[in-house]
Every structure is written in C-alpha cells, then in structure tokens.
Amino acid sequence: MNLRELESFNAFMTYGSVTKAAQAMNISQPMVSRLLNNFEKSVGFELFSRKRNQLTATSEAQQFHATVLRSLNAFREVETEARAIANEQLGSIRIAAQPIYVDTYLIDVVAKFKQAHPNVSISITDTGLEGMLDMISTRQCDLGIGITLDLQDPNVLVTPLAQSRAVCLMPVDHRLAGFETIDIDLLRGENFVELSIGSPLRTKI
Structure with missing residues (x-):
C-alpha cells in the first residue's frame, strides 16, 4: 500500500x-x-x-x-515539521481544543504567543472531549484545552486553568425566571435544549 x-x-x-x-x-x-x-x-x-x-x-x-x-x-505532521525546518521555524505546537475555545480564547492566546515566538508554528484541531483525549493518548497533539469536569484519566495530566458555572437560559416571562437557582427537579416536564451527545456536562446533568 x-x-x-x-x-x-x-x-x-x-x-x-x-x-x-x-x-x-x-x-x-x-x-x-x-x-x-x-x-x-x-x-x-x-x-x-x-x-x-x-x-x-x-x-x-x-x-x-x-x-x-x-x-x-502522522504523515501530515511529518510534512508540517519539514516545512517548519525549511522555513527556519524553531519548532511546532499541536493543540486539540473544544470548538468553543477555538473561536474565542485561543485566538488571543495564539496571537500573543506568536508575537513572542514568531518562528514557532501552531496548529489547532477542534474536537470534542473524547476526540481530544484520544489525540492526547495517541500523541497526536502536544496539549488539549477543554471542559473536563473532574476528569480522572491516568494517561492525562490535567492542569486547571479556570472554573466556570453552568447557567440555565430562558425567556424573561418564563415561569422559572424568578428563581435564583434552577435545580434539576424544576426542569421536570420542561422542554429544553440540551448539550450534544458526548458532552461531559450533558452526562453530569
């Protein structure tokens, strides 16, 4: 072949x-x-x-x-590395990230990093949590950025960057709009838009 x-x-x-x-x-x-x-x-x-x-x-x-x-x-990574050497770049960083970070957080981070290290190439792959963990475990990326929720995986070193809380959005005239906290029991019988299959937050909810 x-x-x-x-x-x-x-x-x-x-x-x-x-x-x-x-x-x-x-x-x-x-x-x-x-x-x-x-x-x-x-x-x-x-x-x-x-x-x-x-x-x-x-x-x-x-x-x-x-x-x-x-x-x-793996072959494409070889090509990328070869181009980096030919262009006198001093290395490359491969990042796997959940889509929400690709269009927001990472844009500014990569821009600042490139200012300080203009000769380092950076490639970003947007993927879900399962895909990101697979890329990390198979050495297809150098690091991953995403929402992990208390991830326990012996093959992955997790470094917390920030914490955030989940919120429930609804119209101002909804019957639950006056509640300061929305418990799961309050959503019983309600139609709502949930996160996609594979999301760790969906699983926790």
Missing part, C-alpha cells in the same frame, strides 16, 4: 462515494476505483461490498479507517 491509496480510502470513507472522493482528491473516478481496489488487495480483507457498481464500506473498513486516519495525520 502507498500514501495515495491511503488518501483515496480516507476520502471514500469521509465522503461516502467514489464520485465525491474523486472530486475531493481532484482526480478521476476510475483512478479512485483503481486505488481502492489496490488498497483492498494489499490489506488482505474485504473493505467494500459491491452491488450494481456501488461500493459500500464493510464493518472491517469502518474499524480500519480510524487506524488509517491516524497514519495520515
């Missing part, structure tokens, strides 16, 4: 079809099909089921995609 085959497999798994994979890679559909066929032969197990010229990823392909994605990320 080679890098182009890995990229074609990742593109197919990401976009769901040979046509969209070809568009993303800016190559022809027959070329993507050949790359996928060669890649399937090299791995030694079935990656796709074929019906009426349509490819569908097998469960083995779904499982294998995570490994391929990690390999591609």
Whole structure:
C-alpha cells in the first residue's frame, strides 16, 4: 500500500462515494476505483461490498479507517515539521481544543504567543472531549484545552486553568425566571435544549 491509496480510502470513507472522493482528491473516478481496489488487495480483507457498481464500506473498513486516519495525520505532521525546518521555524505546537475555545480564547492566546515566538508554528484541531483525549493518548497533539469536569484519566495530566458555572437560559416571562437557582427537579416536564451527545456536562446533568 502507498500514501495515495491511503488518501483515496480516507476520502471514500469521509465522503461516502467514489464520485465525491474523486472530486475531493481532484482526480478521476476510475483512478479512485483503481486505488481502492489496490488498497483492498494489499490489506488482505474485504473493505467494500459491491452491488450494481456501488461500493459500500464493510464493518472491517469502518474499524480500519480510524487506524488509517491516524497514519495520515502522522504523515501530515511529518510534512508540517519539514516545512517548519525549511522555513527556519524553531519548532511546532499541536493543540486539540473544544470548538468553543477555538473561536474565542485561543485566538488571543495564539496571537500573543506568536508575537513572542514568531518562528514557532501552531496548529489547532477542534474536537470534542473524547476526540481530544484520544489525540492526547495517541500523541497526536502536544496539549488539549477543554471542559473536563473532574476528569480522572491516568494517561492525562490535567492542569486547571479556570472554573466556570453552568447557567440555565430562558425567556424573561418564563415561569422559572424568578428563581435564583434552577435545580434539576424544576426542569421536570420542561422542554429544553440540551448539550450534544458526548458532552461531559450533558452526562453530569
């Protein structure tokens, strides 16, 4: 297997079809099909089921995609580091952060850091808590920034930066608007917008 085959497999798994994979890679559909066929032969197990010229990823392909994605990320890090050396940069920092910090807190932090260290490249990946922990444990990033809630993980060193409290937002004329504190029992029977699946705060609530 080679890098182009890995990229074609990742593109197919990401976009769901040979046509969209070809568009993303800016190559022809027959070329993507050949790359996928060669890649399937090299791995030694079935990656796709074929019906009426349509490819569908097998469960083995779904499982294998995570490994391929990690390999591609590692290769991209090699490319980034090579460019940094060629441009006489003095290193690089890889940060994984939850989306809320990418567009707010990190903008100012990175700007100030770059002023003091202009020759250091910084890359930021926005991801949820589970993705961030996976990147940390697999050494895909140097540090992660996010809401952890009392995280207990022997593989992760947690340094508290700040504390915040959760609030409940509602219209001013809502029946609960006069309460200073909203207990969980007060929300019983209420329709409300909750945090996304995977959020540690959602789990705690």
